[in-house]
Amino acid sequence: MTVALSKELELDAADSVVPRVLLVGRPNCGKSSLFNAVSGGHARVGNFPGVTVDVLTHDVQLPGGGSARLVDLPGTYSLEAHVDPESDEGHARATIERARRERGPVVVAQVLDSTNLALNLRLTRELLRLDLPLVLLVTQRDVLESEGRKLDVALLERTLGVPAVWVSARGADTKAVVLGALDRLLSRPREHREVPEFEPTELAASAVLAPGAARVDGRLKLFKRTAAIDRWLMHPLLGPVAFLGLMAALFTAVFLVADPASAVVGAGVDLLTRGIQAVLGTGAFSRFLCEGVIGGAGTVVQFLPQIVLLTVALELVEASGYLARGAYLVDRLLALLGMGGRSFVPLLMGHACAVPAITATRTIRDPRQRLKTILVIPLMTCSARIPAYALLIATFFPGLNAGGRAVLFLTLYALGLVMGAVASLVIGRSVLRNKKSMPLVLELPPYRAPQPKVVARAAWRAGSHFLRDVGTTIVAVSAALWVLLSVPVGKAPAQLRPDVPERTQVMSRSVAAEVGKALEPITRPVGFDWRINVALIGSFGARELMVSTMGVIFGIENADADHVGGLPDEIRNATTGSGAKAYSMATGLALLAFFLLACQCMSTLSAVRRETHGWRWPAFLVAYTYAAAYAAAFLVFHGARLFGL
């Protein structure tokens, strides 16, 4: 069974009798690939430094009959250099330190990349200084052998005084070879080890041999090919254009494929709803199931194709080695926005959905930059804002033709970016001013072909995590909101008005409506009445729910995110109790400003909580985006009224 440990990396004291094997290595050395090969494959693998962001464990049966627990630690360059204790690398180091102090059997297995052995042997020198049994698992055998080179494993063992094996993560016998080496190490009595003196560059030059056991002359084809590709893709002018163009094309393609898939999923959800109504009728329980539970779950499930396809796209770019180069290419551009190159992909993904984008910030090594990126991503115009924007534009700008609407949409996208830049600068100079930022220092791995199996596993993991972690939150919140919108407060009137749908009349007396009315003193200054307040409460869990909540409020049954139908007319013609027009264009502009900035997404907050290990930053995110949204709505509303809108 493979288990993802929490950040604390607590290795259960109760399990201390099970020998633990700490898998250690430089980022991008092939450690996770090897873990996948031995465990049957559940660790995330990529060609971008620092992709093992959760610590995975896997219990294995050893050939000698015993068992051991493999612990795949995040990549670490050094055990002795200063690192942020809160970073993944810092946690990995803390785990090793704790293991040293514990009494249970613990061994260290260092994974080394044989195509760049000298770099990897520097860490070996530090590991040898630890008082823990050590075995070297040297990988990339297939790459080295494909160029006729070989590794003198015996020389490594003689020089370093520790056992070593040379494997390929894709090899058929890899699991047996690795487990055999671990078994032999664990069955040996623990003895004091002299730390050998060696020069990593010299040892690597002696251990990696060309045909005929000659010393290697010249670089591997892998690196020569990388240099040839880089001449074009890393060109100072062509490089950024190609990267931005490629990413835009990739994400457009994702949407082109995801949209029909989402529609199919949506149709499936509709079918299920109709099936339940056919069986259970249209009573309260059936409505709760259909609108509250399945309505919420359906909203989530329709994002699944996007999440899975985005993960596949990102994995392909990352596994190829191009993502690290993208960070180099756009670093300067993002520095203008107060961020760095590694923030680029998460910000780009944020235009589709903030949830996977926030997860993708794990590749940002600088904790300050990572936190800043997490806090700014929710300002990017995600696809869930689109239904709300579409409804508001159709309602308050009815005279606009398709071109005018497209311009307005693009303006909203641009405003999202501008507000993100502003927020990044303000957050960097206020709440995060005491956190020191790290300049870009990033290892650029050689280009490699992505492994389809690994990409597929990553997509599966992303999809199942999304459904489990996020889906449960949305279902719970939307079910609770349904109850609040459906349970009336006080006595019902003797006779219902025949001209207003019953649902709307019940809604106007619901708990949520009462809350909406109670909020009017706060929201009146920005032009919102109780109905808009209820829609905002309804869309707190997921902003796209605003459309269906508005639909129920205004008596339009079956209003959903994709078919705004007659709802714009209903909203535009809504009146106050005195018969005056309830909303103006100023209200619409204020609502757009509010939706642009407010983080109305429980899934996003849940993702932020998961990534920041607490509720402090999600609470800050809600506070700052709602405060900014309210201030912007206020300014826009009164500004628009000055112009007579």
Place this chain on the structure above:
Amino acid sequence: MSQPSASELPLSTLGCSQPARITAFALERAEAGWLQALGLYLGEEIVVLRRAALGGPLHVRTGVGGEFALDRRLSAKIHVQPLAGK
């Protein structure tokens, strides 16, 4: 923190494809230690492959084959000695 000698220059001003050797870090001990852990050691041979536009990072390769993106301001604090005859 070390001072460069007359023949040394900051990595940020080293010409592309000109091999050099890292001689000093004008950085705090922790930062210098981090760079060395990554693979940019004192005495290591280094070559600038290219520079990103608009003052962006440097793309460098070390003698043992590691390639890195390095922030331009950071690279100004890495002193190198150009290698003659290479």
